[in-house]
Amino acid sequence: MSDPTDFLPHGVSGLSEDSSLGLSAADSAALDALLEADMQLDRVAESIRARAQRIGALLGLLDANHITCDAALVDVTLQRIARHAEPMLSADDAEALDAWALSGYEASATPTSLHDRASRHQRLAEIVRESDIVATPLLVERTFQAVASQVAANRAQGIITPTSRGWRISDLISVAAMVLIGVSILWPTMSYVSQKGRQFGCKSNLGSVASAMGLYAGNHRDSLPVATAGFGGAPWWDVSPAKPQANSANLFTLARTGYSKLRDLACSGNPNAVVGEVKQGTYDWPDLDSISYSYQIMAGEQRPNWCGGQKAAPVSIVLLADRSPVVLRAVRKQVIDPMENSPNHGGTGQYALFADGSVSWMTTPERPDGDNIWLPRAIEAMIQQAAKFHQSGRLEGFEIPVDARDSFVGP
Numbered sequence: 001m002s003d004p005t006d007f008l009p010h011g012v013s014g015l016s017e018d019s020s021l022g023l024s025a026a027d028s029a030a031l032d033a034l035l036e037a038d039m040q041l042d043r044v045a046e047s048i049r050a051r052a053q054r055i056g057a058l059l060g061l062l063d064a065n066h067i068t069c070d071a072a073l074v075d076v077t078l079q080r081i082a083r084h085a086e087p088m089l090s091a092d093d094a095e096a097l098d099a100w101a102l103s104g105y106e107a108s109a110t111p112t113s114l115h116d117r118a119s120r121h122q123r124l125a126e127i128v129r130e131s132d133i134v135a136t137p138l139l140v141e142r143t144f145q146a147v148a149s150q151v152a153a154n155r156a157q158g159i160i161t162p163t164s165r166g167w168r169i170s171d172l173i174s175v176a177a178m179v180l181i182g183v184s185i186l187w188p189t190m191s192y193v194s195q196k197g198r199q200f201g202c203k204s205n206l207g208s209v210a211s212a213m214g215l216y217a218g219n220h221r222d223s224l225p226v227a228t229a230g231f232g233g234a235p236w237w238d239v240s241p242a243k244p245q246a247n248s249a250n251l252f253t254l255a256r257t258g259y260s261k262l263r264d265l266a267c268s269g270n271p272n273a274v275v276g277e278v279k280q281g282t283y284d285w286p287d288l289d290s291i292s293y294s295y296q297i298m299a300g301e302q303r304p305n306w307c308g309g310q311k312a313a314p315v316s317i318v319l320l321a322d323r324s325p326v327v328l329r330a331v332r333k334q335v336i337d338p339m340e341n342s343p344n345h346g347g348t349g350q351y352a353l354f355a356d357g358s359v360s361w362m363t364t365p366e367r368p369d370g371d372n373i374w375l376p377r378a379i380e381a382m383i384q385q386a387a388k389f390h391q392s393g394r395l396e397g398f399e400i401p402v403d404a405r406d407s408f409v410g411p
Helices: 025-036 046-061 071-084 091-102 112-129 137-156 169-219 248-256 325-331 377-383 386-392
Strands: 293-296 318-322 350-354 359-362
Touching: 025 046, 046 169, 091 112, 169 248, 169 318, 169 350, 169 359, 248 293
Parallel strands: none
Antiparallel strands: 293 318, 318 350, 350 359
């Protein structure tokens, strides 16, 4: 396992309970530039891009798989930050707090030696989540002032009110005040950082997939991963792990044959994404919801090849993108919106991997030439004629790209 400090920007080292952390002036400038560039490295000045990349990698680590950032996470995070002040956690409680967070906030999943203490953390968090209090700046300010005044008054009079477990009432009130502050002030910031970290991690994943596709193409005459080109009369979204019958099985070939890892094919924006090792005899993901990325439909006689940085056409075709919302709705017989963005990033856009190995952020599913990556060109033409689209322009799961230049990904 690599040392976590390998991911730290320059100027941050020697982590300990008593350390005073800070960024160097150069790293602070790089962080500001990265945020101003909306986490897009290619928009950061080349002179500080290396530093910005290290900071981006560190922010990406904040987006742990299967851990949802909610009020309870803000609570325990603030407790960790505030250890140097009252209230204090014992070393054992601090260890239990960390174990509880790493276990996905399931006390039963923590080590046996920490189970009881982690259960107490969980009960406290449940009380916080069940509260009907809505934090506002005014409430935060008044609560903080009231706590500070009461604690100061008690200390002046020598009053200490312990609970049965040694906690003071003022300590509990202080924790409540910290929660209010965290919800009203830090939560929006945490959400923004988490979102940007998720995007950075997703882009990094697609970069790894691009390398895997390059290796695969090098061993298969520039062809893209294919497990099945015929879907046996079933829709190409009919996912089955027991046999290669859906289009997703073509992408799964990269993991099945060892060219990539399942974690590289799992976007943290998909809560149902599958990570870990590929089980023997498995040809596809367990179900449609566990698939994070939509792959170019590999049916028909004309298929795109891997260009690997070459300038020859069609390098502009999208081979892989964050999962298609159109397919998810079509499978459930719901009304589709061709211009809807992927759910992986809250509908703000999607990353796309092109045939030349480049990765770009798309704020709309349409390429610059008007090609919609969620639909084959035939249905795109129908959309332009609204009446005809309502008659026959729905996805049925049997559509295929018109030619090698038609970007059409699914599931």
